[in-house]
Every structure is written in structure tokens, then in C-alpha cells.
Amino acid sequence: MREYFDKELTQLNDSLIEMGGLVEQAIKNTMKMIVDGEDLLDIAREHENRINEAEKSIQSRCLHLLLHQAPVAHDLRYVSAALKMITDLERIGDQAVDIAEVSVYIKDKKQVFNLTHILEMADNASKMVTEAIDAFVKSDIEVAKKVARQDDIVDELFNRSKNETVELIHKNKELGSEALDIVMIAKYLERIADHAVNVAEWVAFSITGSCDLSD
Amino acid sequence: MREYFDKELTQLNDSLIEMGGLVEQAIKNTMKMIVDGEDLLDIAREHENRINEAEKSIQSRCLHLLLHQAPVAHDLRYVSAALKMITDLERIGDQAVDIAEVSVYIKDKKQVFNLTHILEMADNASKMVTEAIDAFVKSDIEVAKKVARQDDIVDELFNRSKNETVELIHKNKELGSEALDIVMIAKYLERIADHAVNVAEWVAFSITGSCDLSD
Numbered sequence: 001m002r003e004y005f006d007k008e009l010t011q012l013n014d015s016l017i018e019m020g021g022l023v024e025q026a027i028k029n030t031m032k033m034i035v036d037g038e039d040l041l042d043i044a045r046e047h048e049n050r051i052n053e054a055e056k057s058i059q060s061r062c063l064h065l066l067l068h069q070a071p072v073a074h075d076l077r078y079v080s081a082a083l084k085m086i087t088d089l090e091r092i093g094d095q096a097v098d099i100a101e102v103s104v105y106i107k108d109k110k111q112v113f114n115l116t117h118i119l120e121m122a123d124n125a126s127k128m129v130t131e132a133i134d135a136f137v138k139s140d141i142e143v144a145k146k147v148a149r150q151d152d153i154v155d156e157l158f159n160r161s162k163n164e165t166v167e168l169i170h171k172n173k174e175l176g177s178e179a180l181d182i183v184m185i186a187k188y189l190e191r192i193a194d195h196a197v198n199v200a201e202w203v204a205f206s207i208t209g210s211c212d213l214s215d
Numbered sequence: 216m217r218e219y220f221d222k223e224l225t226q227l228n229d230s231l232i233e234m235g236g237l238v239e240q241a242i243k244n245t246m247k248m249i250v251d252g253e254d255l256l257d258i259a260r261e262h263e264n265r266i267n268e269a270e271k272s273i274q275s276r277c278l279h280l281l282l283h284q285a286p287v288a289h290d291l292r293y294v295s296a297a298l299k300m301i302t303d304l305e306r307i308g309d310q311a312v313d314i315a316e317v318s319v320y321i322k323d324k325k326q327v328f329n330l331t332h333i334l335e336m337a338d339n340a341s342k343m344v345t346e347a348i349d350a351f352v353k354s355d356i357e358v359a360k361k362v363a364r365q366d367d368i369v370d371e372l373f374n375r376s377k378n379e380t381v382e383l384i385h386k387n388k389e390l391g392s393e394a395l396d397i398v399m400i401a402k403y404l405e406r407i408a409d410h411a412v413n414v415a416e417w418v419a420f421s422i423t424g425s426c427d428l429s430d
Contacts, residue, residue, distance in 0.1 A: 166391030
């Protein structure tokens with residue numbers, strides 16, 4: 001019985017790593033759209049569909065484990081945490097498509113803007129997702145705490161991005177519409193980082209029984 | 216057998232109307248936050264949870280119907296459409312919380328801004344959701360087409376809201392941060408309207424077998 005359960009948990013971990021990989025790909029794809037100006041909207045939607053499918057499949061797996069194996073204590077927290085964190089991963093997938101859709105509008109004017117902060121945000125947010133899942137698979141609370149700390153960096157970059165946008169529009173209103181599109185992309189990235197923190201909180205829950213990540 | 220199926224469909228309709236009502240309430244709640252400056256974030260999150268629960272419950276109902284009744288032709292399209300549109304309704308619930316979270320930041324400065332377009336957008340988006348569900352329940356393609364047409368109004372209001380924000384920041388950069396928050400609320404409302412159009416397209420699919428809503 002335990003052997004079967006452990007095998008199921010290994011498969012659950014593998015599926016989560018795979019779903020996390022898809023989410024990373026989705027973020028990278030949208031950044032490619034922004035940097036290279038390529039129209040990869042269809043690929044973005046394909047990523048979203050695959051992430052949604054992964055969520056459904058992992059959800060079934062978790063529900064099956066809960067109903068048929070009736071796990072207790074740590075095992076129960078582990079499966080419940082997996083069930084909750086996939087909702088956050090799915091929302092990240094949604095937000096990647098939101099970014100892809102907005103990025104189409106800035107395609108022709110992207111040379112005019114300084115996208116350093118946006119790319120840094122994307123890079124951090126993407127790492128946070130990977131690390132949060134890694135923390136779950138390895139049951140490592142320290143890695144989960146690191147993810148929570150990284151969120152401050154993303155928030156700071158978001159504020160800088162907002163301030164730069166305000167300065168830019170204040171000086172040159174002709175670029176206003178695209179500048180607003182860029183700040184929306186920044187907002188979506190800030191939300192992606194928030195979802196990564198939620199995942200990290202579920203990691204804490206699976207280990208300690210509380211979502212608290214403070215030191 | 217048919218009697219049982221019809222009874223199930225009636226219950227499905229009732230659940231969808233209820234879920235639509237929840238979505239409307241969620242939008243109204245966020246507008247109350249913006250207009251009155253009340254902190255209703257907990258209520259917003261409660262709405263989101265109830266919408267998520269409604270989605271899960273309707274999904275189970277649809278899957279049960281598909282698996283155990285194996286409907287064909289119009290019945291199959293009807294149940295499949297319900298299964299798809301609840302994803303859009305759930306996303307609207309997410310976006311209502313997104314709005315609620317942003318609206319906290321503008322609380323103290325809302326008197327400074329002209330929120331007419333935001334409120335008009337919210338009013339239109341909310342109506343579009345109600346009408347799209349109404350179109351589904353009554354299998355009325357004309358109402359579904361009306362929803363699609365209303366989206367142009369919301370898009371136009373969004374563009375005006377963006378332009379006003381650009382003007383405002385251009386003149387007074389001190390208000391920039393809150394002005395960007397307001398344009399983000401407008402963006403979320405524009406997305407809510409898009410999801411209402413998606414629901415209307417699923418209505419078209421349930422009636423004609425195609426998502427096309429053009430005249």
C-alpha cells in the first residue's frame with residue numbers, strides 16, 4: 001500500500017515539474033514576443049491550453065489519491081498543497097497569455113522603450129516559479145522562503161517600471177498608449193511573482209502545516 | 216431517460232444563472248470599493264471562492280451528463296458549451312479580485328480622478344455577462360450577438376480611459392501612480408467584457424455548432 005502511494009507521489013512530483021516547465025516556457029515565450037517582436041500569440045495560447053490540461057490531469061491525480069488512499073498527516077498536507085498550487089500555476093499561464101496579447105500592440109515601438117526592468121521582472125518571476133516547485137518536490141522550506149524574499153525584488157522593479165512610465169508620459173505623451181501597455185505587462189509579471197509566492201506558501205503548508213514563510 | 220436529461224438541463228441552467236449572479240455581484244462589489252472607498256477586499260475574495268466552487272460544481276454536473284447520458288447533437292453542444300463558458304466566468308471572478316486589490320491603492324485619491332468611464336465600463340461589462348448567460352439559457356442567438364456588439368462600446372471606453380490617463384500624467388505627474396492603477400482597473404474591465412463575448416460565442420456554438428457571432 002505504502003509502496004503504491006510512494007509511486008503515486010513520485011508521479012505527482014514528475015507532473016508538477018512538467019507543469020512548472022510549461023509555465024516557464026510560457027513566460028519565456030512572451031518575453032521573446034516582447035524582445036524580438038515576433039508574433040508568437042498562437043504558441044502562447046497553445047502553452048495556456050497545455051497548462052490547463054496539466055492542471056486538470058494533476059487535479060484528477062490528487063483527487064484520486066485523496067479519495068482512494070485517504071492519506072493522513074504529512075501525506076495529506078502534501079497532496080492538498082499540490083491540489084492548491086496548481087491553481088496558481090494555471091493563473092500564471094493565463095497571465096502569460098495576457099502579456100502575449102498586450103505585447104502585440106507594442107511590437108512596432110519597442111525600440112523606443114527601455115525594457116530592462118520588464119525583462120528583469122520576467123527573469124525573476126520565472127525563477128521564482130521554478131524554485132517554488134523545486135522547494136515542493138524537495139520539501140525544502142529554505143528554498144520556499146527564498147522565493148518569498150525574491151518577491152520584494154519584483155515589487156521594487158514594478159514600482160520602478162511604473163515611475164519610469166509616469167516620467168516618460170509626462171515628457172512625451174505621444175508614446176503614452178504604448179507606455180501604458182508596457183506597465184500592464186509589468187503588472188501581469190508582478191502578479192505572476194505573487195502566484196509563485198502562493199506556491200511557496202503551499203510548500204510551507206505541506207511541510208509545517210502553516211502557510212507562514214516569515215523567518 | 217429524456218425526462219431525466221431535461222431535468223438535469225434545467226438544473227444546469229439554474230446553476231449557471233446562479234453563477235452569473237455571483238459574477239455580477241463580484242463586479243458590483245469592486246465598483247463599490249472604487250466609488251465609496253470601502254475596504255471590501257474580504258468580500259471580493261469570498262465572491263471569488265464562491266465563483267470557483269460554482270465552477271467546480273457545474274463542471275462535475277456537465278461531466279456527469281456527458282459520461283452517463285452520452286448526449287448527441289444539440290444536447291451535446293449545449294453541455295459542452297456550458298463546460299467551456301464556466302471557465303470564462305471563473306476568469307471574470309479572478310479579474311474582479313484583481314480590481315479589488317488595485318482599488319485599495321487609489322482609495323485616498325479617488326476624488327481627484329474622473330471615474331465616469333470606469334463605472335460605465337463596469338456597468339456595460341456586468342450587463343454583458345448577465346445577457347450572455349440569458350442568451351444561453353434561452354438559446355437566443357440575437358441576444359448573444361448583442362453582447363458581442365456591446366464589446367465595441369467597452370473597448371471604446373477603455374481607449375478613452377487610456378487617453379485621459381495619458382493626458383493627466385502628462386499634465387501632472389504627481390498623480391501618475393494612482394492614474395496607472397486606474398488604467399489597470401480599466402484593463403481588467405476590458406478583459407471581463409472579452410470573457411463575456413467568449414460566453415456569447417459558446418452560446419452561438421450551442422445553437423449553431425459554430426462560435427461565429429457576425430451578422
